[in-house]
Amino acid sequence: xxxxxxxxxxxxxxxxxxxxxxxxxxxxxxxxxxxxxxxxxxxxxxxxxxxxxxxxxxxxxxxxxxxxxxxxxxxxxxxxxxxxxxxxxxxxxxxxxxxxxxxxxxxxxxxxxxxxxxxxxxxxxxxxxxxxxxxxxxxxxxxxxxxxxxxxxxxxxxxxxxxxxxxxxxxxxxxxxxxxxxxxxxxxxxxxxxxxxxxxx
Amino acid sequence: xxxxxxxxxxxxxxxxxxxxxxxxxxxxxxxxxxxxxxxxxxxxxxxxxxxxxxxxxxxxxxxxxxxxxxxxxxxxxxxxxxxxxxxxxxxxxxxxxxxxxxxxxxxxxxxxxxxxxxxxxxxxxxxxxxxxxxxxxxxxxxxxxxxxxxxxxxxxxxxxxxxxxxxxxxxxxxxxxxxxxxxxxxxxxxxxxxxxxxxxx
DNA sequence: CGCATTATAGAACGGTCGTTCCAAAACACC
DNA sequence: GGTGTTTTGGAACGACCGTTCTATAATGCG
Numbered sequence: 001x002x003x004x005x006x007x008x009x010x011x012x013x014x015x016x017x018x019x020x021x022x023x024x025x026x027x028x029x030x031x032x033x034x035x036x037x038x039x040x041x042x043x044x045x046x047x048x049x050x051x052x053x054x055x056x057x058x059x060x061x062x063x064x065x066x067x068x069x070x071x072x073x074x075x076x077x078x079x080x081x082x083x084x085x086x087x088x089x090x091x092x093x094x095x096x097x098x099x100x101x102x103x104x105x106x107x108x109x110x111x112x113x114x115x116x117x118x119x120x121x122x123x124x125x126x127x128x129x130x131x132x133x134x135x136x137x138x139x140x141x142x143x144x145x146x147x148x149x150x151x152x153x154x155x156x157x158x159x160x161x162x163x164x165x166x167x168x169x170x171x172x173x174x175x176x177x178x179x180x181x182x183x184x185x186x187x188x189x190x191x192x193x194x195x196x197x198x199x200x201x
Numbered sequence: 202x203x204x205x206x207x208x209x210x211x212x213x214x215x216x217x218x219x220x221x222x223x224x225x226x227x228x229x230x231x232x233x234x235x236x237x238x239x240x241x242x243x244x245x246x247x248x249x250x251x252x253x254x255x256x257x258x259x260x261x262x263x264x265x266x267x268x269x270x271x272x273x274x275x276x277x278x279x280x281x282x283x284x285x286x287x288x289x290x291x292x293x294x295x296x297x298x299x300x301x302x303x304x305x306x307x308x309x310x311x312x313x314x315x316x317x318x319x320x321x322x323x324x325x326x327x328x329x330x331x332x333x334x335x336x337x338x339x340x341x342x343x344x345x346x347x348x349x350x351x352x353x354x355x356x357x358x359x360x361x362x363x364x365x366x367x368x369x370x371x372x373x374x375x376x377x378x379x380x381x382x383x384x385x386x387x388x389x390x391x392x393x394x395x396x397x398x399x400x401x402x
Numbered sequence: 403c404g405c406a407t408t409a410t411a412g413a414a415c416g417g418t419c420g421t422t423c424c425a426a427a428a429c430a431c432c
Numbered sequence: 433g434g435t436g437t438t439t440t441g442g443a444a445c446g447a448c449c450g451t452t453c454t455a456t457a458a459t460g461c462g
Contacts, residue, residue: 001430002438024313026227030420040441041421047439051420101316110375111312112225115302124375152388159385160365167368174311174325184360187353191388195396203408204458231450241411242451248409252450 005047012037012047017058022102025055025113055113056120062105063127071134080142084135084161085189091165092181095172103173107166128162135161142192149194157191164188206248213238213248218259222306226256226314256314257321263306264328272335281343285336285362286390292366293382296373304374308367329363336362343393350395358392365389 015037019028030051034041048054070090074083095103102108106127114121136158142148148157168181216238220229231252235242249255271291275284296304303309307328315322337359343349349358369382 001432001436003428003440004430005439006428023317024227026225027317029418031418040439042423042442043440045421103312103316107371108312110371111304111309114375115304116224116228121375128372128375152391153384155380156384156388159381160388163368163372163385163389164361164364165368166371167364167366170308170311170367170371171329171364174315174322174329179356180360183354183357184364187357187361187392188364190353191392203406203460204410205460206409207458230448232448241409243412243453244410246451 005043007037007039007043009047012039013058013061016054017062017105020055020058021062021105021108022100024108025051052117052120055109056123059105059109059120059123067106067127067131071130075134075137079147080138080145081147081192084138084142084192085185087134088161088165088168088185088188091168092172092178092185095168095181096176096178098172098176101173101176104169107169131165132158132162139192148192151195152191160191161188208238208240208244210248213240214259214262217255218263218306221256221259222263222309223301223303225309226252253318256310257324260306260310260321260324268307268328268332272331276335276338280348281339281346282348282393285339285343285393286386288335289362289366289369289386289389292369293373293379293386296369296382297377297379299373299377302374302377305370308370332366333359333363340393349393352396353392361392362389 016033019033019036023032030041030044033051033054034044037044039047044054048057070087074086078086091104106124109120110124110128114124136154139148139154139157139161143150143154164184168184171184172181217234220234220237224233231242231245234252234255235245238245240248245255249258271288275287279287292305307325310321311325311329315325337355340349340355340358340362344351344355365385369385372385373382
């Protein structure tokens with residue numbers, strides 16, 4: 001029993017993601033956001049609350065479209081070891097195609113905003129745990145079927161993979177060089193192998 | 202033949218580092234800076250030019266005190282393999298003692314400011330290359346004296362170590378948990394070992 | 403001691419920030 | 433078709449932004 005919203009909320013949120021993604025939270029003004037979202041400031045505040053709330057909505061949407069989708073797709077179509085390698089390879093490819101050097105919105109949020117915003121912090125932590133859990137599930141499954149070495153604890157390998165993932169996203173921001181990123185992937189994935197002298201290859 | 206500066210430039214620069222380090226570039230105002238540095242805005246502009254120039258000065262000073270010192274100290278007192286392990290262990294310890302979750306100013310700069318500031322970008326890239334070169338020298342030396350496996354190319358191992366380093370600093374920002382950070386270090390360092398089944402257990 | 407030169411303090415600048423207010427417009431429902 | 437509720441556009445708000453200006457104070461050098 002009221003006037004309905006005129007703009008496409010999903011499209012507007014995607015536009016907001018673009019703004020925050022390429023400029024960060026602090027450097028993005030509400031006027032930038034409203035212009036790119038195709039709405040006025042009043043509509044923005046009416047629909048989302050304030051700038052910070054919009055940022056969290058944007059981050060949530062980004063995460064579910066990006067991280068969530070990737071984990072589900074890889075885990076349901078690839079064998080454990082391939083899922084891990086595919087995840088990292090996709091991130092490298094994504095980073096190398098990122099001409100604007102926007103990086104990863106989640107990583108940007110973890111570095112720029114999270115330490116001073118408890119709610120944002122816990123949202124970021126939650127996603128990082130999801131990614132870590134994905135790696136751990138893959139490692140455990142691989143260790144069970146013999147495609148991943150049992151030499152290291154699954155927790156430690158999952159943590160390392162998460163760390164390498166974060167590292168790639170930061171490195172790519174400053175040095176988007178294919179040899180660097182693909183090169184570091186090789187020894188990183190080799191840790192998963194069994195350490196037999198006459199091992200794989 | 203003029204009035205001399207009244208404030209301690211080194212102390213002021215250290216205060217500026219603190220500001221930028223804990224709040225980032227955008228969220229730190231010139232008034233914040235001047236207050237913490239114990240000078241007025243006019244003196245700040247007179248001595249450093251503008252906010253951006255001060256940021257770069259602060260970053261330079263931070264890097265030479267932090268990264269530069271660490272590389273020199275470890276490389277001149279430890280054997281290759283220990284220098285690598287010591288570097289990463291020191292970063293983990295530093296991150297765990299970072300109650301304010303300020304992270305690493307260099308990583309913060311790489312993520313927040315560098316992509317939109319060519320000069321800052323090249324400064325960051327330069328430092329990253331120095332760290333990578335340190336890791337590479339250690340790897341090559343270790344491969345020469347047999348304490349590091351020749352199984353992987355030194356370039357790739359150096360890149361991986363650099364990536365793990367960046368990853369630790371981002372992870373620690375969101376999840377400053379000792380088991381996570383120390384746990385991921387173990388398989389990371391194990392890559393340097395020879396893969397003999399009856400190896401250095 | 404004067405003079406040139408620089409540093410200092412603090413006010414002041416125009417601009418932009420995040421946010422709110424207001425009047426007009428558009429729908430759902432009785 | 434009126435009524436109530438929400439959205440919309442755009443102006444407006446006070447606060448703060450990075451930076452500059454002005455006047456005064458402090459020095460090195462002749």
